[in-house]
């Protein structure tokens with residue numbers, strides 16, 4: 001039995017964390033979040049330089065052929081700094097889909113460019129989970145029509161990977177005729193989601209010839225995405241707790257450090273008690289994605305539901321520990337409050353995921 | 364036990380209902396008093412409500428109110444009918460809901476005449492200057508000083524988290540006038556014009572993305588001696604009287620009910636996968652769970668009212684109102700966000716946003732109210748110590 005992070009994983013956390021702390025401290029994250037365009041090409045290239053975009057890409061395509069747990073390390077490291085980066089679509093969901101359903105030719109064409117940071121992929125998969133506002137992309141032969149909401153990393157994507165209603169997966173360049181990309185603004189401005197509107201767009205490229213393969217790729221890509229959102233929420237919760245503890249150790253009222261009031265101490269202890277087992281759940285779930293095929297889907301579903309529940313509770317409590325300061329925009333806890341709010345609902349809200357978890361077990 | 368409101372109240376209900384029907388279209392929606400100064404339309408609405416006795420009902424006529432004798436049931440009937448229609452109950456907030464009752468209890472005749480009418484009519488807007496960087500939960504630690512020089516107090520210091528200060532005319536302010544006395548006994552309550560020389564206001568953005576907060580700096584601000592409410596050294600007692608009004612306002616059952624009704628409307632209209640959310644058993648369970656709490660809050664308010672009408676102390680039942688009411692309001696808006704899923708995260712006029720981002724705003728704002736006006740932890744201390752008679756936690760500096 002050896003359940004824990006490897007030396008390499010700890011090193012990745014340290015080097016990526018160090019890079020982000022140096023190049024994108026929360027002040028920089030705030031500036032990017034406030035800007036019209038949150039994509040910072042220099043920062044992206046620095047992250048690419050560390051090999052992050054190659055984590056899930058096989059060695060023969062220039063990557064390092066690592067696993068979901070390694071990607072999760074990167075995800076919580078980013079989440080703990082609320083860094084605006086197009087991480088989820090390009091680095092995780094697209095490579096998983098391409099590995100599962102791409103032809104050797106497609107893998108050879110896309111994966112090396114992903115590794116080198118030359119290509120970013122946005123993911124339209126919301127409607128494969130649930131639909132609002134009449135959204136959904138329909139296919140008629142080789143032509144797509146309809147709209148997709150909450151497209152991940154839409155802002156800086158060069159190519160979109162689109163889950164179509166009939167189960168197929170389309171690859172569409174951003175400049176395809178008839179494709180309109182709209183901006184959606186969420187409470188978390190450190191990540192940019194969008195809406196795709198397709199008015200009869202002919203599609204030249206599909207992923208997964210057989211419908212089964214495409215459906216399998218969609219499922220795997222969504223599970224991977226959920227694990228990353230769970231990891232991002234863990235990072236946000238970790239940092240919110242660290243900020244709260246720091247505050248509780250320094251802020252004084254009634255002639256005492258507030259952390260010496262049992263009410264405040266227990267709030268902090270409860271956050272830690274919620275986070276630590278959740279961290280173990282996430283490690284297991286990320287490991288299961290690559291190594292425990294029978295448990296992978298259930299593990300990813302529970303991890304996303306549970307980690308985002310924990311994070312919601314933690315960011316709220318951390319705000320309370322900060323008192324009036326916690327309610328101000330300049331308090332860093334708010335970056336994580338908002339980050340966790342979006343993590344919670346992208347790719348399936350907790351209640352929906354719990355229902356899915358029951359169905360996965362034939363319950 | 365008699366749950367009927369009596370014929371008099373029911374007659375009033377019929378009258379209010381007819382009024383609401385008639386004026387529905389011209390009424391502003393929802394709560395007023397947070398975003399900015401009341402505009403012309405809101406002030407006209409407020410004037411009409413006062414004229415009919417639906418606002419400032421029990422404030423004496425000579426101070427600009429409607430002048431009805433105390434009749435709390437009437438207020439409940441009016442609250443209920445306005446909430447049912449989802450229309451504005453008039454101008455509320457720190458001036459009308461907190462300062463006015465305080466002045467009626469503790470102000471001089473001159474202060475009442477000068478301030479109550481314009482405040483009720485929305486012509487004079489107030490902010491609350493209690494908190495300081497070193498005096499939040501520990502409010503008695505206020506350091507802003509007011510030194511008497513001739514006929515003026517000269518005020519120097521720094522207030523923070525002052526809601527609405529950037530558009531307020533006046534501040535009711537807690538200052539230290541007797542530095543030689545023990546902490547609580549050294550405080551006084553002053554009414555300060557925000558246009559006074561030496562005041563500067565620095566807006567402070569809150570997590571909702573709006574500049575609701577401010578820092579207010581006082582640099583030798585001269586305030587006439589007659590601006591004190593109560594006696595020198597009575598500030599703590601008077602500030603606490605205001606805080607009681609604040610906590611009742613924050614935990615208000617009528618507002619919680621209005622919020623819950625909005626949640627019900629949302630659940631009926633919103634669809635997921637082309638199915639109305641209200642058909643989802645899980646949603647139904649959550650809504651009904653909340654409804655039980657909303658009903659509890661509503662009847663709890665009735666119980667407090669009855670107790671007070673009998674002239675009996677409400678005790679611990681009153682101490683829990685702020686804690687439970689603010690938490691419930693937060694749970695209602697959190698549930699709305701659960702119902703909305705991803706679209707609940709949309710904000711700042713995004714396409715597909717619902718109700719102008721109301722719910723995501725409310726969810727954050729209601730968390731602010733769990734902290735403001737005495738944090739949840741401080742409320743629990745009060746319940747434990749004053750309500751249950753548990754020993755106090757040791758202070759660090761005595």
Ligand SMILES: Cc1cc2nc3c(=O)[nH]c(=O)nc-3n(C[C@H](O)[C@H](O)[C@H](O)COP(=O)(O)OP(=O)(O)OC[C@H]3O[C@@H](n4cnc5c(N)ncnc54)[C@H](O)[C@@H]3O)c2cc1C
Pocket residue numbers: 251252253254258261262263264320321322323324325327490491492493494495496498499500501523524525526527731732734735736737738739740741744
């Ligand atoms: C939305 C909002 C609006 C506000 N509007 C105004 C306004 O208009 N005017 C104004 O004057 N002020 C206003 N405030 C300030 C508010 O009253 C204070 O923020 C609040 O009283 C807490 O004080 P603090 O921020 O200094 O937190 P602190 O007192 O520093 O508290 C920090 C943490 O320590 C805990 N704590 C402190 N003491 C104890 C104790 N003895 N036992 C257990 N736990 C303890 C608190 O519960 C909290 O979790 C507002 C605040 C908010 C959030």
